[in-house]
Amino acid sequence: MIDRRLLEHFDWVLFGLTLVLGGIGILTLYSAATANVDIVGVKGPVYLKQCYWLAIGTGVMILLALFSYRWLNRLALPIYLVSIGLLVAVLFVGKEVSGSQRWLIVGPVSFQPSELVKISLVIMLARYFSENVSEEGFSLMELWKPLIWALIPFALIVKQPDLGTSLIVLLIAGTVTIFVKIERRSLLCLTGAGIVGSVVAWFFLKGYQKQRILAFLDPHGDPLGAGYHIIQSKIAVGSGLLFGKGFLKGTQNALSFLPEQHTDFIFSVLAEEWGFLGAAVVISLYVLLVIWGLSVAVRSKEPFGTILAVGLTSMIFWQAFINLAMAVALLPVVGVPLPLISYGGSSMLVTMGAIGILLNISMRRFLFKE
Amino acid sequence: MDRYLHTVDSDWYRQRAAGALICILAAFLILLVRLYYLQIVEGHEFRRQSQNNCVRLQGIPPPRGLIFDRNGVLLVENRPSFNVSIVPREAKNPNRVVHKLAELLHIAPETLFPRLAEVRGARSFRPVLLRRDVSRDVVAIIEAHKLDLPGIVITVEPTRHYLEGKRASHLLGYLGEISSEELKSGCFPDNRIGDFIGKFGVEKAYEPYFHGKQGEQQIEVNAIGQLTRVLKTDEAISGKNIYLTLDIGLQRKAEALLAGMVGTAVAMDPSNGHILAMASSPAFDPNVFVEGMTHESWNDLASNEFRPMENKTIQGQYPPASTYKIVTAIAGLEEGVITEHTRIFCPGYYRYGDRTFRCWKRGGHGFMNVTDALAQSCDVFFYQVGEKLGVDRLAIHAKACGLGLPTGVDLDKEAKGLVPTSGWKLIRMGVPWQGGETLSVAIGQGFDLVTPIQMLSLISAVANGGIRYKPLVIRRIESSDGSLVKKQVPMPLGRLSASEKTLQIIKKSLMDAVNKPTGTGWIARIAGVDVAGKTGTAQVVTMAEDDDDKEKSVESMRLRHRDHAWFIAFAPAEEPRVAVAVLIEHGGHGSRAAGPVAREMIKTYLGDLRIDD
Known part of the structure; x- marks a missing residue:
């Protein structure tokens, strides 16, 4: 199954970028977690667990790069139905964590x-x-x-409720649709409806949820509640100055002023x-990752590969x-993890799975010719 | 599939991707610019704020709206109170600090807030309240030992103050800490744990107006948590001020008259339903509720046999006794059972079946028409009117008079009284109505139950020509800068089921009751003013047919066996300006116990008016 040509075309840049970002995540979590050993719901050091997730994620990534992504074209409907089935299941037998039922x-x-x-999707x-x-x-009519x-899935996720993820689902679908081009009139209609x-x-x-959005619009409206998170995050970011306070020396984090410092506010x-400088480097890495994903899309020689790559990159x-x-x-605090850096298995595996598929498309760009 | 591959070539995709690339770069550029702004441009300010994390945000509680009487006399205000709190994280060892504090103040540590162990993480930077409303001495002690008490902070908070203590306490109400059920109910979106909200009276009914908007202050503190600099302040917005319909002068008089008695005296402007006075005795001091009351003093209030926590005006349900004869007379005249000329002979008793129903006057009243019967409160006359009407026809008129239903006054816990019907009894007790019971009901005994405010509303309607108004307790609501928020307009609820002519007859009778020596309300007459009124003496113990308790003096009867005394009245008869209802529990005869209270209230109110003119 593994063609020598495939190995030659393995996308080391994409693979390397992913691992570097994952590594940065573990370092940051190490700092966030040493300050705060009692993060709710997590047993054992968070950074150690994240190491396992990164390892497992790398496995998933390689696994998803092995077989030809064209199978995904054939299996699209069953995969979609299974994931919708799981979403429905989570509504009934899901575990509730702080007011929303997201976990299976x-x-x-x-x-x-x-x-x-x-x-x-x-x-x-x-x-x-x-x-x-x-x-x-x-x-x-075609849309x-x-x-x-x-x-x-949007409705099912809203029901959990998980505003952040449901909006991401809409944004991804919207991005892919706009990428494949949509008539101007239809675009206006959909925007209006939105x-x-x-x-x-x-x-x-x-x-x-309302409070979080209102707090964003007016952080001083509810200072001790949602607005507090935003203000503390600004203080943390701003106080870093050009070179930062140094590894393990962050005070905002150390004194646990930052809420959700291992996920949303990592x-x-x-x-x-x-x-x-550090922040700009990380942002540049993301820019590189996204542009690389886009180039995988463009270099793919068939529409399915291109559009799939665009969707995953988006x-x-x-x-x-x-x-x-x-x-x-x-933006308001909507609870969206930072891919590859935030703590969390599901997010890590799915992001690395997506990158695995990107690697897959990238490797096979010469196999399918017009 | 090949067809599609040819319709779009890879150049087309390249173009689309180029567009996407521009969007992506723009998005990340925005992030970088923002980072630059936060970290480089504003960075030093944030760095300073992050050192010791000295920035705190604290809420500024909004001052609660004030309460004035109808003439603008201030009744309820807010005074500053000093609260002692602890910021657990700054205290390092909160338990030791709390013990130290307790030692300094010579109090048991357990009486201070005990749940410090639950406060962790970022929340440990929020002050936890230890003690509310401490004295200036305590503040001085704490200030003097500041360095031994890290994390202890003193905040100033507006606290409710009822200027006249117990005065009008049932109408004004009181505050209490918001309960967790109330927080969960979603009715108090702006409140948090520890907030005080109205729990009774006007304080409760108009809570949304009284409650202002919380302000917020961004402050900097030093290492031991003391304020060093205010960075930003958003002022709190005060609650709305409320002007009551109450006349505090009349209220004082009413309460003075009720002193030492158990009962209620309430006055209304018959032309619009304004409550001018609402006294319920005994009363309570609403200041105690905000100052923090002990378990014992709450128990004393709650278990007191004279029920000081109850607003007897609206919560007390009593047999209306002879005051109900107004209703029976209206029903009789309107249903054509009697006319103004119908004469009935009263020999002092009335035989119904094998039972004898007695008149309060042993010797009998002789021949009576409706006017004399009302004025002299002849039982026999109304036994017969009731018998001819039947209980259900009587009930229709009683309900039209507003009985059996709450008057709708904007106060909590209003009772609705009871207007019995044959159907009600069958359902409630499972036995049919007995004819003899109608006779009792016709003179306001038996199953009849009314609240004093219902009787006030009834007598006001008689006074003003038949319109029943909703009793109003507020005149207008103003914002703290004096602009009008809401003006209360009179709210007619309905009309008495009495024609103009019937009302004239009733009015004439009620005037005779007070102004003729034979009338039962003779004691309430005022020289120079035409007072119209009706007495009532509600039996607490059923009168046995040959009970001679009646012959004994009231004073010799055991208190709880004494009758309740009623007096309802209005004045001046021709152009009524005030109506009153007085009920004295176990006061004995209506005329003797309640009459003078009503008379003095009318005198006071009309006297005041004369000064105004």
């Missing part, structure tokens, strides 16, 4: 199906769009199927300890962008 527990393993559904969309793509762009495929939808949705948001810890892009923007108080 199988034996010793717990994971979030909402992470998996991001990939399965991308595969589904890539298949549909690659079969129907044209230079004129898609009209509304109703993808719209439904995206809205089903605006109306979000106004209506406001009335259905849970109290804490970047604040990093920016405080490594300063503007997933990484949006998560990274939203998380970073949140940490520097440009």
Whole structure:
């Protein structure tokens, strides 16, 4: 099965970038966790667990690079249905953590199906769009199927409730759709519907979700609640100055002023300890990762590969962008992990799985010719 | 599939990807610029704030809205109180600091906040309240030992102060700490644990107006948690001020008159439903609730046999006794059972079946028409009117008079009283109505139950020509800068089921009751003012047919066997400006116990008015 040509074309840059970011994550978690050994719900040192996740993730990444990604085209529907099935299951038998039901527990393993559904939706969309793509762009009539495929997981994740992930699902679907081109008229219609939808949705948001958005708009409205997180994150990031306070020397983190410092606000810890230079390096690594993903897309010689790569890249892009923007108080705190750096198995495995598929597409760019 | 591969070539994708690339670069550029701004431009300010993490955010509690009487006399204000709190993280060892504090103040450490162990992580930077409203001496001790008490902070908070103590306490109400159920209910989105909210009276009914908007202060503190600099302040917004309908002068008078008695006296402006006075005796001091009361003093209040916590005006349910004859008279006249000329002979008793129903006047009243019967409160006359009406027809008129239903006054816990019907009894007790029971009901005994405010509303309607107004306790609501938020307008609820002519007859009768020596309300007459009123003497113990308790003097009866005394009245009869209802529990005869209270209240109120003119 493994062709010598495949090994020759293995994408070492993408592979290396992934491991470097994962390594930075472990270092940062080490700092975040030494300050705070009693992070709720995590037994044992967080950074050690993250090491295991990175190792397992690397395995998943390589595994997903081995077989031809064209199988994904054929298996798109079953994969999609299974992940939707898991999302439904989580509503009934999921474990509730601080008010939302996101986790599915199988034996010793717990994971979030909402992470998996991001990939399965991308595969589904890539298949549909690659079969129907044209230079004129898609009209509304052609878009109703993808719209439904995206809205089903969106609704299920909103129900958990997990605002951040559900928005990511919509953003990914939207990015892929715009990439394959959509008629101007249809785009306007969908945008209009989206605006109306979000106004209506406001009335259905849970109290804490509304509060987070309001706190972002006016951090001083509820200083001791949601606004506090934003202010503390700004202080942490800002106090890093050019060179940072140094590894393990972050005070905001050490005194546990930062909420969720191992997941949502991991970047604040990093920016405080490594300063503007360190933060800029990390951001550059993400830029490189995303651009590399895009180049994989362009270099692929067939539409399915291209669109699939675009979808997976957009997933990484949006998560990274939203998380970073949140940490520097440009966006509300919606609870989106930073890919490869934030603590968490599901996020790690799914991100590395996505990169595995990107490696897959990259390796096979010469196999499929027009 | 090949067809599609040819429709779009890879150059097309390259173009699309180029567009995406620009968006991506722009997005990350924004992040970098933002980082540059936070870390390089503003960085030194943030670095300074992060040292010792000296920046704290603290809420500024909003001052609660004030309460004034109808003429602008301040009744309830806020005074500063000193609260002692501890910031666990700054205390290093909170338990030792708390023990040290207790030692300095000579109090048991257990009386201070005991749940420090639960406070961890970032929350440990928030002050935990130890003691509310400490004296200036305590503040001085703590200030003097500041260095021994790391993490101890003293905050100043507005605290409710009821200027006249017990005065009008049932109307004003009191505050209490918000309970966890109330927090969960979602009705108090702006409140947090430890906040005080209205729990009773006007304080509760108008809570959303009284409650302002929390302010916020960004401050810098030093290593032992003392404030060194205020970085930013968003002022709290005060709650709304409320002007009551209450006339504090009349309220004082009413409470003075009730002193030593158990009961209630309430006055209304019949032309609009404004409550001018609402006294319920005994009363409580609402200041105690915010100062923090001990378990014992709460138990004393709650278990006191005279029920000081109860607003007897709206919560007390009593047999209306002879005051109910107004309703029976209206029903009789309107249903055509009697006319103003119908004369009935009262020999002092009335035989119904094999039972004898007695008149309060042993010797009998002789021939009576409706006016005389009301004025002299002849039982026999109304036994017969009731018998002809039947209980269900009587009930229709009682309900039209507003009985059996809450008046809708904006106060909590209003009772609705009871207007019995034959159907009610069958369902409630499973036995049919007995004809004799109608006779008792017709003179306001038996199953009848009313609240004093219902009787006030009824007598006001008689006074103003038949309109029942919702009793109003507030006139207007203003914001703290004096601009009008809400003006309360009179709210008619309905009309009495009495024609103009019937009302004239009733009014005439009620005037005779007070102004003719034979009337039962003679004691309430005021020289120069036409007072109209009706007495009532509600039996607490059922009168046995040959019980001669009645012959004994009231004073010799055991207190709890004494009758409740009623007096409802309005004045001046032609152009009524005030209506009153007085109920004295176990006061004995209506005229003797309640009459003078009503008279003095009317005198006071009309006297005040004369001065105003």
